[in-house]
Amino acid sequence: MSSTPVRVRFAPSPTGLLHIGGLRTALYNYLFARRNGGTFVLRIEDTDQKRYVADAEKDILSSLKWAGLAVDEGPEVPGACGPYRQSERSDLYRRYATELVASGKAYYAFDTPEEIEAVREAEGETFRYDAIIRNKMKNSLTLPEEEVQERLRSEEPYVIRLKVPVGETIAFDDLVRGHVRFDTSEVDDQVLMKSDGLPTYHLANVVDDHEMAISHVIRGEEWLPSAPKHVLLYRALGWTPPVMAHLPLIMSPAGGKLSxxxxxxxxxxxxxxxxxxxxxxxxxxxxxxxxxxxxxxxxxxxxxxxxxxxxxxxxxxxxxxxxxxxxxxxxxxxQYLRAKAPESLVPAARYILEKEGLGSGCDDAFIAGVIRLMAERIETISALPQAASFFFGAPDTYEEKPVKKAWKENTADLVNTYIRTIDGLSEFGAVELKAALVSVVEDAGVGMGKLMLPVRIAVTGLGGGPDLFQTMQLLGKEEVISRLRTATEKLGS
The missing domain is CATH 1.10.1160.10 (Glutamyl-trna Synthetase; Domain 2)
Structure with a gap:
């Protein structure tokens, strides 16, 4: 690693909500900066006004904060290289674009969209606005200087294009891809400044990376085809390009990019x-x-x-x-859910439960108890309403297969005996509830399963679930006995 200070940037466009792939790009930039004692910059690339989405920037900022990726410099964290929104840096891009024209590295192009489309149709699929085509077009390379100046004075719409050199190789070492080579014959004369006076992604990106002293550009693989354009721009402006790393795509389980x-x-x-x-x-x-x-x-x-x-x-x-x-x-x-104290998850659990019409009358201690019992059985807290609904209301139906397996001719008698036993308990705890069940089955001369599964079915409606006796303790004596009695009435003897 060179002695140059490490400065990386995450530069999303506010054209929609932050994508999961964007978060991974931000994460890799953040990790690289932290590993190397560097700076993590957030830059909002909002020059594409046609695709701008209101509140998209707010979503980007809140998503990064939620994920724990603290920004060192950005719209909300002013630094020496601001402003950090490209829409606030327009004069900078215009100055550099004009300098490129003056140095012969770029040119004014006055072609209308209709004229370009006509040439595209004539050229077919091979059309590229490049060293060959530009000599046939209406631009400052083909028009007399006096006419160019007159068109500029009359404010005729134009764009500024990069003059891509002929017969050169663009090569660089990518930290992920290795040695990468492009021929300039594969690169078009990209637009740098649009007819509305705003820069394209290519110009603004390069200018800002230079002005913000970005040492490493870590971005998605989809930007690799743009890399030679950016390297050419750096050359044209007399700047040293940053080190580049193009990250692999996130793929769909069905194949292809995760669209x-x-x-x-x-x-x-x-x-x-x-x-x-x-x-x-x-x-x-x-x-x-x-x-x-x-x-x-x-x-x-x-x-x-x-x-x-x-x-x-x-x-x-x-x-x-x-x-x-x-x-x-x-x-x-x-893994992370189970490592947290149940009490810390109560606000989220309550919100999710109440959206499903559950738990509105429950105190925090009860909900924390439910989380504690269900933690090994759910992977997300949002699964709680479906997985643990029996904690918040007596079952109105019973799982068919367990009932067929467990509810026999004398089951109701066993359950009623258990009801009488636990009704007399002074301490309605898991230990006492289990001891009471053991006592009933021993007196009846049957195995634990003959009573334990029916009790579980009666209390939860299901054939499986969290620890039965801890579940009963959390529900309380009155609720448990009510559910046991209801089951004996519904399922019969």
Whole structure:
């Protein structure tokens, strides 16, 4: 690593909600910065006004905060390289674009969209506005200087294009891809300034990375085809490009890139805010995303964010796409969920339960008790209403197979005996409830299962679940006895 200070940036466009792939890109930048004692910059690339979405920036900021990725410089954390919204830096782009024209590295192009389309139709699929085509077009390279100036004075619409050199090779070492080479014959004369006076992504991106002293550009593989354009721009401006690293795509389990459509088909949420709203554990999502394209070199899977900062290395990022495994994400979430104190999960659980019409009259201690008993049986807190509904209301139906298996001719008598026994308990605790059941089955000369499964069915409506006696203790004597009596009436003798 050179002695140059490490400065990385996450530069999303506010054209929609923050995508899960965007969060992984932000995470890798954050980890690289922290590992190398560097700076993590957030830059909002909002020059595409046609695709601008209101509140998208707010979503980006809140999603990063939820995920625990603290920004060192950005719109909310002013620094020496601000402003951090591209819409507030327009004069800078215009100045550099004009300098490029003056130095012969760029040119004014006055072609209308209709004229370009006509040439595209004539050229066919091979059309590219490049060194060959530009000589046939209406631009400052083909028009007399006097006419160019007159068109500028009359405010005729124009764009500024980069003059891509002919017959050159663009090569650089990518920290993920290795040595990468492009021929300039493959690169078009990209637009730098649009006719509305705003810069394109390419110009603004390069200018800002230089002005913000970005040392490493870590971004998705989809930007690799743009890399030669950016390297050419750096050359034209006389600047040294940052080190680049292009991350592998996140793939759909069905194959191909994880698009919104494919994600929906697989039941995968693609927006970070959806995970926050569903009360996923942010540490779990971060842990999962870190391993989605990177590996630590051993079998370890669970990492805190601080631990990831200590071991993350771009050299261990793979080139191949990484498949988004929803089941694996849920496994991670379950690990972090179970490690938390039940009391800390009560607000989220209450919110989720009450949305489903459950738990409105329950105190925090009761809900914490439910979480404690159900923690090993759920992977997300949002699964609580369905998995633990019996805690919040007596079952009105009973699972058919367990009933057929357990409810026999003398079962109701056994249950009634158990009711009388526990009704007389002075301490309605799990230990006492279990001892009472053992006493009843021993007196009846039957096995534990002859009574324990029927009691579980009566109390929960199910044939399986959390510890039965702790469940009964949490529900309380009055509720348990009521459910046992109801079951004997409904299921008969």
């Amino acid at each position: 919104k459509r494919k994600a929906e088909e697989q039941g995968i949420m693609v927006n970070v805010c959806d995970y926050a709203e569903a009360f996923y554990e942010p540490e779990a999502l971060i842990n999962f995303l870190a391993l989605l394209g990177w590996n630590p070199g051993d079998e370890r899977e669970l990492f805190t964010l601080d631990e990831l900062c200590e071991v993350f290395d771009l050299a261990r990022v793979g080139k191949s796409g990484a498949v988004f495994n929803k089941d694996k994400l849920h496994w991670f979430n379950a």
